[in-house]
Amino acid sequence: DTAVSQTPKYLVTQMGNDKSIKCEQNLGHDTMYWYKQDSKKFLKIMFSYNNKELIINETVPNRFSPKSPDKAHLNLHINSLELGDSAVYFCASSLQANSGNTIYFGEGSWLTVV
Amino acid sequence: QKEVEQNSGPLSVPEGAIASLNCTYSDRGSQSFFWYRQYSGKSPELIMSIYSNGDKEDGRFTAQLNKASQYVSLLIRDSQPSDSATYLCAVRPGSGAGSYQLTFGKGTKLSVIP
Numbered sequence: 001d002t003a004v005s006q007t008p009k010y011l012v013t014q015m016g017n018d019k020s021i022k023c024e025q026n027l028g029h030d031t032m033y034w035y036k037q038d039s040k041k042f043l044k045i046m047f048s049y050n051n052k053e054l055i056i057n058e059t060v061p062n063r064f065s066p067k068s069p070d071k072a073h074l075n076l077h078i079n080s081l082e083l084g085d086s087a088v089y090f091c092a093s094s095l096q097a098n099s100g101n102t103i104y105f106g107e108g109s110w111l112t113v114v
Numbered sequence: 115q116k117e118v119e120q121n122s123g124p125l126s127v128p129e130g131a132i133a134s135l136n137c138t139y140s141d142r143g144s145q146s147f148f149w150y151r152q153y154s155g156k157s158p159e160l161i162m163s164i165y166s167n168g169d170k171e172d173g174r175f176t177a178q179l180n181k182a183s184q185y186v187s188l189l190i191r192d193s194q195p196s197d198s199a200t201y202l203c204a205v206r207p208g209s210g211a212g213s214y215q216l217t218f219g220k221g222t223k224l225s226v227i228p
Contacts, residue, residue: 033215041200043158043218056215090157102148103204103216105157 003027004106006091012112013081020077021109023091031055032074033092033103034066043090049074050096081113116141118205120219128227133190135222137203140184146206147179148216149188153199161201162188193226200224 006023013019025032033056034046048056049068063079078085091106117140127133135149146165150158162177164170164186170177176189186205190197203219 040220041152042220043202045215045217048215102160102163105159107157 006106018079022075025093029093031094035090037088086113118219123223126225133193135188137186139205144205147186148204150202151199
């Protein structure tokens with residue numbers, strides 16, 4: 001019954017590889033997000049989609065490409081992985097994009113680039 | 115650049131004491147404020163949300179908001195060892211494209227000593 005689920009939970013890969021992280025929410029929410037949490041635990045927004053449309057695209061290398069096939073899914077594809085991409089990536093969702101709606105997080109995907 | 119500031123800690127309190135966690139934010143137009151708790155290796159989970167000046171209580175937790183001072187705090191009464199975690203303050207602006215996202219502070223690590 002996981003509300004926001006993401007896979008894989010752990011990913012170890014070599015520099016230069018391309019990888020994807022998948023995310024699905026079963027809460028019926030309109031808005032989904034990708035956050036990155038670095039080694040210092042700083043949680044920062046990367047992307048946000050509202051009803052499959054991109055509404056937030058923070059300063060993120062274009063090696064990162066989100067894709068939302070429908071409003072329940074938001075996948076993150078990363079090309080040409082670099083050491084600095086090692087972090088925990090959290091998918092999240094909220095009922096609507098604005099106002100005070102609570103954001104619910106997935107369990108995180110631990111990416112290690114070696 | 116909208117910022118959310120927290121003392122990174124660690125904040126150590128004895129079991130049964132009151133833990134006080136503080137947060138300041140730079141965007142005066144911010145309307146929604148959240149406290150998330152994050153255990154090591156886990157995802158952030160919502161503890162409290164507050165939207166109006168004053169206090170909001172939920173069990174052992176009290177959130178306090180002072181918009182004039184741009185300050186939000188979280189009090190944890192009768193602290194328990196299970197409260198040991200990192201507490202993240204998050205702020206959402208009231209309008210504009212920025213209202214679609216939460217800006218997180220870097221978190222305060224709380225340690226409750228038995």
